[in-house]
Amino acid sequence: MRKIHNPLANEKIFVDKLSNKTSLDCQFCSYKINTALDELNISLSNTYAYTFSNAFKIDKWHSIIAPKIHNPTELQYQHVKSMMVLSQQWFGNASNHEFTQLSDDQSKIETHYFYPIISWDSLSKGGASQLHPHLQCFLSQEHYYGKMYGFLQNIKRSSGVYNSHKYDYNNLDENIEELAQSYREYIEDLINVHYFFGLTIPCPGDVNGLHLNDKSCVILSYLNAIKEHHIFVIYQPYEMYNTLNNSVNSFDRFVKAIYAVIDTYRAPVIQNATNKNPSLNASTTSSHPKYAFSGSIMYPPIKYRLFKDRKILDFPTIAHFVSRAPYFDDVSDFSAIELFVINNVVHDPYTTIKDLKSKIPLIKF
Numbered sequence: 001m002r003k004i005h006n007p008l009a010n011e012k013i014f015v016d017k018l019s020n021k022t023s024l025d026c027q028f029c030s031y032k033i034n035t036a037l038d039e040l041n042i043s044l045s046n047t048y049a050y051t052f053s054n055a056f057k058i059d060k061w062h063s064i065i066a067p068k069i070h071n072p073t074e075l076q077y078q079h080v081k082s083m084m085v086l087s088q089q090w091f092g093n094a095s096n097h098e099f100t101q102l103s104d105d106q107s108k109i110e111t112h113y114f115y116p117i118i119s120w121d122s123l124s125k126g127g128a129s130q131l132h133p134h135l136q137c138f139l140s141q142e143h144y145y146g147k148m149y150g151f152l153q154n155i156k157r158s159s160g161v162y163n164s165h166k167y168d169y170n171n172l173d174e175n176i177e178e179l180a181q182s183y184r185e186y187i188e189d190l191i192n193v194h195y196f197f198g199l200t201i202p203c204p205g206d207v208n209g210l211h212l213n214d215k216s217c218v219i220l221s222y223l224n225a226i227k228e229h230h231i232f233v234i235y236q237p238y239e240m241y242n243t244l245n246n247s248v249n250s251f252d253r254f255v256k257a258i259y260a261v262i263d264t265y266r267a268p269v270i271q272n273a274t275n276k277n278p279s280l281n282a283s284t285t286s287s288h289p290k291y292a293f294s295g296s297i298m299y300p301p302i303k304y305r306l307f308k309d310r311k312i313l314d315f316p317t318i319a320h321f322v323s324r325a326p327y328f329d330d331v332s333d334f335s336a337i338e339l340f341v342i343n344n345v346v347h348d349p350y351t352t353i354k355d356l357k358s359k360i361p362l363i364k365f
């Protein structure tokens, strides 16, 4: 039985105190002298964020992007946007750096690094090694890393079965256009199922031409959650890297959705309690701040003109976020059940979508 969190405990006070304690000797605040450069040999930066190499890389291209603030409670939209813009720049530069190292040898091109992903943990309860907010960027070769590759394989298997009346699953790998179409139809219907259950919201943005059933950029409270408040952001302009300069508003909507998820976790609108049993309210509502979270973003493969004849699967950008245990909680939010048996989730997806719908109209981007 999971411990029920105290809805009155103020997590912000805990995080603020920890921030004061760690700010003076933070390696990320003094990144220019206390961190290393990656193979780009330069720290990319913009108004609110900067990059540096991860000291404990899992692969050749594995760097960190951090905002120019230490305290996670001070993270604002401009920080998240700067980090996301910088991540696009880093992915492009890193992949281009690899590209310029290649000869005309086609076999080397096959090992090119062009699968971009981001992982983001907040606070030690979320798995972060430092309090200073930061996300990790990875560029992998040949295919996405393990679980993301497995996630795509699951979609492929499911979409193949789901669309078996239209496509020959056994030959999908040979027909990349049909495989891509099969993926897209599966993901669009995944969105549709959640839409009809009232578990989606269009990503925030310019309301001109934006309809409530807009599904090109959607926030989705996932029915098959792996952890608390499991939220997808699915962004469907398939040519994001090629059209980034022409689709700033579109990319903005995706970034606003990412920020909206984080801001809803940490500062939800307090719902009026209707149950006289406070313990029951605590277990069925989520209206307490959650500064610890884990997230990931899987972008489509980066493509260059040289690869125009190569078969590359194209699919939407998919971001996941889950909330993690409160800082003041003295138990882990993972156990043998999650590791070896089944996902153990307390909050139902309607709690999560209710939080998002209450919060998003109030967010100042």
Ligand SMILES: [Zn+2]
Pocket: 023, 026, 027, 028, 029, 030, 069, 070, 132
């Ligand atoms: Zn710091």
